[in-house]
Structure formats: C-alpha cells, structure tokens
Amino acid sequence: MSASPIHADTGLGAPAWGAVIAMMLGVFGLVTAEFLPISLLTPMAADLHISESLAGQAISTTAVLAFIASLLVSSVTRALDRRHVLMGLSGLLIVSNLLVAYAPGFLALLLGRMLLGAALGGFWAMSTAIVMRLMPEPLIPRGLSIMVSGVAAATIFAAPVGSYLGSVIGWRQVFLLAAGLGVLALAVQFYTLPSLPPRGHGSLSTLLRVMRRPRVAVGMLAVLLVFSGHFALFTYVRPYLENVTGVAITTVSAMLLGFGVANYAGTYFGGFMLERNVRLTMALPPLAIGAVGIVLGGTAGAPWLVSALIAVWGFAFGTVPVAWSNWVAQTVPDEAESGGGLLVAAIQVAIALGAGGGGLVLSQGGVTGVFGLGGMTLVAAALLIALWMGRQPRTAADCPV
Structure with a gap:
C-alpha cells in the first residue's frame, strides 16, 4: 500500500484531515445514539408503557442489525461511490433518531433502532x-485515532450527559439532539468527503477468503477475547460500584465520566504508540484492563483507589479500537472493507458473549466473579497477542502489505 493510490482517488496532494474529522463526527453520532437507551431506559419504558426488559430489546436489536450490516454492506453497495454510501448511512442515523424521538409505541421504537443498527454496522x-x-x-494510524476518538467522545456524552439531559428536557428531546448530531455529521461529510469510487471485490465469498487467511483467523480470535472480556466488565460496572464499593449514584456517574475522559485521551495516545510499536500497543492494553478487573474482583477498595483503577481502564481501552482498526489496514489492505466488516462482526459477537456470559456468572458467583473471569479473559488475550505478534513486524511502517 502506498500514498499514490490514495491521492489518485481523492485528487488531493495532502492528507484529507477535514474528511477524517467528518468520519469522526459520523462515529460520534452513531455511537452516541447506540448507547443513549442505556442511560434513558427507565423513562423510555415508562413513557411507552412497556417493561424495562422489553425496552432493552432496543439495544440488542441494534447490535443484531449492526452485525448483519457489517457483513453485507460491501457486497450490497459494491458499485456505489463510498462518499454517497457514507452520507446515506448518516442519513439513516438521522431518520432513526427521529423515529425514536416521535415513537408512539414499541414497534416504532424497534424500527428506529433497526435502522440505527444498519447505519452503525x-x-x-x-x-x-x-x-x-x-x-x-505514514499518517494512517493518526487518522484512525482521530476517527475512533468519536467513540470516546460518545462514551462521555451518551451516559452522564444523556442521563442528565433526559432528566431536564425529557428523553425524546435527547434523541432529537442526537438527530441534530447526525445532521451536523452529514453536512460536514457533504463538504469534505471526496469522491471515492468502490475498490475490492465486495462479495460474500470475499469475506470467506479473507477470513481463511491465517493472520486474520487468529486476529479474530484475539478480538473476541479482548472485547468479550472488556464488555463482561463494562456491562456490570455499575452493580460493582454500587454493591461492592458502596458508592452513591452521583459518585458512580463521576467515575464513569472519569472513564470516558481517560478513554478519550487513550484514543490519541494509541495513535501515537502505533507509529512506534504495534506489538506493545496491541498487547499491553488488554493486559492492563485484565489486571484492573482481577484487582477489582478480588478487593472492595476505597472509592479513590477504585476511581483511579477505572481511569486506568478507560485510558487503556481507548487505545484498543485504534489498534485493531490499524491492524485491519495493515493485514488486509487489498480488501480493507471486507476486513473491516469481519472486525465489526467479531466485536458485535464479543459484546453479546461478554454481556451474556457475564450475566450468567453474575447469577451464580456475584459481580466479583464477573470481574475475575473478565480479567482473566483479557490477560489470555494479551498473551495470545504477544505470542502472535512476536513473529510480526514491530512498527506499522515495517508491516508488510
């Protein structure tokens, strides 16, 4: 892979920073909409006259559709300019949030969340x-870190800010604001994204061929371990903080805000590290998060110590999406869309495994058991990555493509 095909496609003689920022805004809008129901579930359920468990299906439905869309988008849109496809997906984000904001009942809510899943995946x-x-x-890791920072920004906005705004202006108005974020992202994409003719083969058979590559198969296993371990911890962090640490809800919100801010900083640090040492950037974060999980699972520490550990966790996880996006860019540059689809699909499966498996452990061994198991899963992931990456180049610049 070289810079020349990039410039041949875009017609630019310099990095397209504005277009990368437009991508970041799209990610920010999508992930914010994805996680808003977590902080607004109770008022949504009450207003729509449904149970909280039924309202929770709005979250799982989004994940299912994101999984399907991530695998199909390249083949379904393989003849279309990528500029138009991205803008169309941002349009789906806007329609989704409007449907949810004006939903008269559960079916309209479900339809809106299905559209969001398609856009997200x-x-x-x-x-x-x-x-x-x-x-x-040479600037791809930095560009990826800017784009992925939209996830960290959404982590800060969706939970603490979303729950606060919901209590002040109502949950429907919060989704209207989320639709406004989609409008902003679409406008910036319209003015900054260049024409991007389709590349690669974009078929389902291509997905299978990419998956059969040895480095990809092992990579997907590592992705499953990293993200399932993380989401086993993150899904049940509030019960841990309330029941084990014994802090009030205001302190829980402050700790989660600290997680989000640290996560945002970690995203940019990940891009910096990838330009220097790929192996360390991929292996160290899951090891650090795993250690945090094991320590939290083994002790009911003082709130200040728990808060510090959660901040370390947030910072470490900020590097993870950047590292794996860069891995796709370096491992399957000839079929990056198919590789990206497999990565997103694996992450969605990992989220389900982490949340579901953590729930089973929670019912049997309590929340400390969840943190112990999640921590050990992440340590295993770090060991796999360290051994697997040991035979691969150390820096992004050295990676053969």
Whole structure:
C-alpha cells in the first residue's frame, strides 16, 4: 500500500484531515445514539408503557442489525461511490433518531433502532478502508485515532450527559439532539468527503477468503477475547460500584465520566504508540484492563483507589479500537472493507458473549466473579497477542502489505 493510490482517488496532494474529522463526527453520532437507551431506559419504558426488559430489546436489536450490516454492506453497495454510501448511512442515523424521538409505541421504537443498527454496522465496516484512502500511509494510524476518538467522545456524552439531559428536557428531546448530531455529521461529510469510487471485490465469498487467511483467523480470535472480556466488565460496572464499593449514584456517574475522559485521551495516545510499536500497543492494553478487573474482583477498595483503577481502564481501552482498526489496514489492505466488516462482526459477537456470559456468572458467583473471569479473559488475550505478534513486524511502517 502506498500514498499514490490514495491521492489518485481523492485528487488531493495532502492528507484529507477535514474528511477524517467528518468520519469522526459520523462515529460520534452513531455511537452516541447506540448507547443513549442505556442511560434513558427507565423513562423510555415508562413513557411507552412497556417493561424495562422489553425496552432493552432496543439495544440488542441494534447490535443484531449492526452485525448483519457489517457483513453485507460491501457486497450490497459494491458499485456505489463510498462518499454517497457514507452520507446515506448518516442519513439513516438521522431518520432513526427521529423515529425514536416521535415513537408512539414499541414497534416504532424497534424500527428506529433497526435502522440505527444498519447505519452503525455499515459505517464502521467501511471506516478503516475509507481512512486508508484519505491519508498517506505514514499518517494512517493518526487518522484512525482521530476517527475512533468519536467513540470516546460518545462514551462521555451518551451516559452522564444523556442521563442528565433526559432528566431536564425529557428523553425524546435527547434523541432529537442526537438527530441534530447526525445532521451536523452529514453536512460536514457533504463538504469534505471526496469522491471515492468502490475498490475490492465486495462479495460474500470475499469475506470467506479473507477470513481463511491465517493472520486474520487468529486476529479474530484475539478480538473476541479482548472485547468479550472488556464488555463482561463494562456491562456490570455499575452493580460493582454500587454493591461492592458502596458508592452513591452521583459518585458512580463521576467515575464513569472519569472513564470516558481517560478513554478519550487513550484514543490519541494509541495513535501515537502505533507509529512506534504495534506489538506493545496491541498487547499491553488488554493486559492492563485484565489486571484492573482481577484487582477489582478480588478487593472492595476505597472509592479513590477504585476511581483511579477505572481511569486506568478507560485510558487503556481507548487505545484498543485504534489498534485493531490499524491492524485491519495493515493485514488486509487489498480488501480493507471486507476486513473491516469481519472486525465489526467479531466485536458485535464479543459484546453479546461478554454481556451474556457475564450475566450468567453474575447469577451464580456475584459481580466479583464477573470481574475475575473478565480479567482473566483479557490477560489470555494479551498473551495470545504477544505470542502472535512476536513473529510480526514491530512498527506499522515495517508491516508488510
């Protein structure tokens, strides 16, 4: 892979920073909409006259559709300019939030969340491949870190800010604001994204061929371990803080805000590290998060200590999406859209495994058991990555493509 095809596609002689920022805004809008129901579930259920468990299906439905869309988007849109596809997916984000904001009942809510899942999975699957075409090769890790910072920003906004605004202006108005974020992202994409003709083969058979590559198969296993371990911890962090640490809800919110701020900083640090040592950037974060999980699972520490450990966790996890997006760019540059689709699909499966498996452990061994198991899963992931990456180049610049 070289910079010349990128410039041939975009017609630019310099990195397309504005277009990368437009991608970041798209990610921010999508992930914010994805996680808003977590902080607004109770008022949503009460207003729609449904149970909280039924309202929770709005979250799982989004994940299912994101999984499907991540695998199909390249083949369904293989003849279309990627600029138009990305803008169309941002349009779906806007329609989704409007449907949820004005939903008269559960079915309208479900339809809106299904559209969000399609937009989320499709956008994420194509994002790495698009950034590769917008940036010269040495700047790809930095471009990816900017794009992925939208996730960290959404983590800060969706939970603490979303719950606060919901109590002040109502949950429907919060989703209207989320639709406004989609409008902003679409406008910036319209003015900054260059024409991006389709590349690669974009078929289901291509997905299978990419999956059969040895480095990809092992990589997907590592992805499953990293993200399932993380989401086993993150899904049940509030019960841990309330029941084990014994802090009030205001302190829980402050700790989660600290997680989000640290996560945002970690995203940019990940891009910096990837330009220097890929192996360390991929292996160290899951090891650090795993250690945090094991320590938290083994002790009911003082609130200040728990808060510090959660901040370390947030910072470490900020590097993870950047590292794996960069891995796709370096491992399957010839079929980056298919590789991105497989990555997103694996992450969605890992979220389900982590949340579901953590729930089973919670019912049997309590929340400390969840943290112990999640921590050990992450340590195993770090060991696998360290051994697997040991035979691979140390820096992004050295990776053969």
